[in-house]
Amino acid sequence: MSQESTDSLKSPCLPIALLALALIMFFGWQIRNVMGQKESLNAVAKSREAAVKESKTVQDKLQAVATALIKLADTDPDAKAIVQFYGIQQTAPAGAAAPKK
Numbered sequence: 001m002s003q004e005s006t007d008s009l010k011s012p013c014l015p016i017a018l019l020a021l022a023l024i025m026f027f028g029w030q031i032r033n034v035m036g037q038k039e040s041l042n043a044v045a046k047s048r049e050a051a052v053k054e055s056k057t058v059q060d061k062l063q064a065v066a067t068a069l070i071k072l073a074d075t076d077p078d079a080k081a082i083v084q085f086y087g088i089q090q091t092a093p094a095g096a097a098a099p100k101k
Contacts, residue, residue, distance in 0.1 A: 066090070 070090050073080040082088070 066088055067090060069079055070083060070088060073083040
């Protein structure tokens with residue numbers, strides 16, 4: 001064989017094409033996996049919304065009970081004892097200005 005025929009057999013086009021195809025397949029697989037993870041995370045976030053809403057409702061009810069107990073402690077000695085025993089205090093809501101002295 002001559003020098004020209006051996007050089008034509010060593011063309012870099014085929015290895016480069018195979019490498020490019022392998023990279024495209026790899027990145028496609030990675031994108032598919034990331035999309036699947038994103039869908040799973042969105043499903044988990046949606047399922048947690050109900051629990052968060054329920055916990056907010058329970059928190060609001062507990063706050064109402066504590067506030068009513070604090071108001072009742074002004075006139076009822078048993079309620080006052082409960083408030084003192086558990087150290088129940090009413091603080092300013094978040095974002096509200098602190099009372100001036």
